[in-house]
Amino acid sequence: DIQMTQSPSSLSASVGDRVTITCRASQTITRALNWYQHKAEKAPKLLIYGASNLQAGVPSRFSGSGSETDFTLTISSLQPEDFATYYCQQSYTTPTFGGGTKVEIK
Amino acid sequence: EVQLLESGGGLVQPGGSLRLSCAASGFTFSTYAMNWARQAPGKGLEWVATIKGSGRSTHYADSVKGRVTISTDNSKNTLYLQMNNLRAEDTAVYYCAKGIDTGTSTFDSWGQGTLVTVSS
Numbered sequence: 001d002i003q004m005t006q007s008p009s010s011l012s013a014s015v016g017d018r019v020t021i022t023c024r025a026s027q028t029i030t031r032a033l034n035w036y037q038h039k040a041e042k043a044p045k046l047l048i049y050g051a052s053n054l055q056a057g058v059p060s061r062f063s064g065s066g067s068e069t070d071f072t073l074t075i076s077s078l079q080p081e082d083f084a085t086y087y088c089q090q091s092y093t094t095p096t097f098g099g100g101t102k103v104e105i106k
Numbered sequence: 107e108v109q110l111l112e113s114g115g116g117l118v119q120p121g122g123s124l125r126l127s128c129a130a131s132g133f134t135f136s137t138y139a140m141n142w143a144r145q146a147p148g149k150g151l152e153w154v155a156t157i158k159g160s161g162r163s164t165h166y167a168d169s170v171k172g173r174v175t176i177s178t179d180n181s182k183n184t185l186y187l188q189m190n191n192l193r194a195e196d197t198a199v200y201y202c203a204k205g206i207d208t209g210t211s212t213f214d215s216w217g218q219g220t221l222v223t224v225s226s
Contacts, residue, residue, distance in 0.1 A: 001168075034212050036151070043110075043216040044151065049206060055214065087151050094165065095153040095211040 002026050002090050006098035012106040019075040021101045023088035028068045032092035035064055035073045038100075039084045047086075048073065078103070108132040108215040110202045115220030122192050122224070128185040128202030128217060135183040139205030141213055142176060142187045144198035144222075154200070155187065158209050170196075192224045 003026035013019050023033065031051035038044040046055045048064035051071060061076040075082055083105055088098040114126040126142070139158035145151050155176040156165045164176050175188040185202055199221050203213035 032210075036213075038151070041218075043218050044201065044203075044213075045216070046206075046212070046214045049212045049214070089151075089153075089211075089213075091211040094167070095156075097151045097153065100150040 001094055001096055002029060002092065004088055004090055004096050004098035006086075006088055006101050008101060009099060010102040010104060012104050013078050014106045015078055015080055017078045017106075019078050019082075019103060021073045021086055021088075021103075023066075023071045023073070023098050025069045025071075025090055025092075029090045029092035031067050032090055033064070033066065033071045034089045034091060035062075036087045036089065037082075037084045038087060044087070049091075075103075108204060110204060110215060110217035112200065112202050112217045112220040115200065115222045117223045117225065118192055119226050120193060120224055123188070123190045124192065124222060126187040126189070126200055126202075126220060126222070128187075130183045130185065130202075130204070133204065135178070136180045137208055139208055139210070140176075140178060140185045141203045141205060141211070142185075142200060143203055143213070143216075144196075144200045145219075146195070146198040149198075152198075153211070156205075156211060157185070158205060160208070189222070192222075194224050196222060197224045198222060 035048040142154040199219040206212040206214040
């Protein structure tokens with residue numbers, strides 16, 4: 001299986017901050033990389049698919065980039081509703097998720 | 107609007123069985139890949155199983171292979187996960203997730219989840 005490594009595992013940030021989360025695949029996955037937001041007791045939500053495609057209805061402050069093995073999720077200006085855990089997931093082969101990045105209020 | 111509603115979770119003893127259901131609405135159920143994923147307490151998301159394609163091929167995580175079966179009833183727009191020989195490590199919230207298309211493993215809608223607890 002392809003291993004997905006996210007960093008950091010957690011971060012503290014303030015409203016308005018620019019936040020960057022990275023995800024590294026153990027082998028090339030071309031651009032088959034998705035990002036999800038998960039809040040406690042809620043359904044996970046697809047944010048970005050195919051490395052950089054914004055899912056319908058997702059605010060434009062979210063963006064994704066990268067290819068092959070290295071990927072980034074950026075939140076350009078953190079909003080109160082963005083405090084959550086974020087997961088990357090490869091869809092190149094049998095799907096695997098990263099370990100998650102918890103974004104907390106500073 | 108896509109809606110996915112899981113049911114069937116509960117407390118079961120090690121070695122026991124459980125069948126989870128996911129009632130789907132708001133899309134043409136038979137034309138999309140459907141999936142189960144889970145989150146164990148304090149852990150991250152883990153993919154469990156997928157049913158996809160016109161032939162409804164099935165695929166399983168190694169951690170559950172041989173113990174679970176994913177299936178659909180297109181007449182009821184319902185996804186199932188039959189789980190047998192359950193272990194303590196199967197304790198998790200189980201989510202039903204719709205694929206973005208018929209074949210790729212991108213999950214564009216998720217249910218709220220159903221809790222499975224395996225304990226004596």
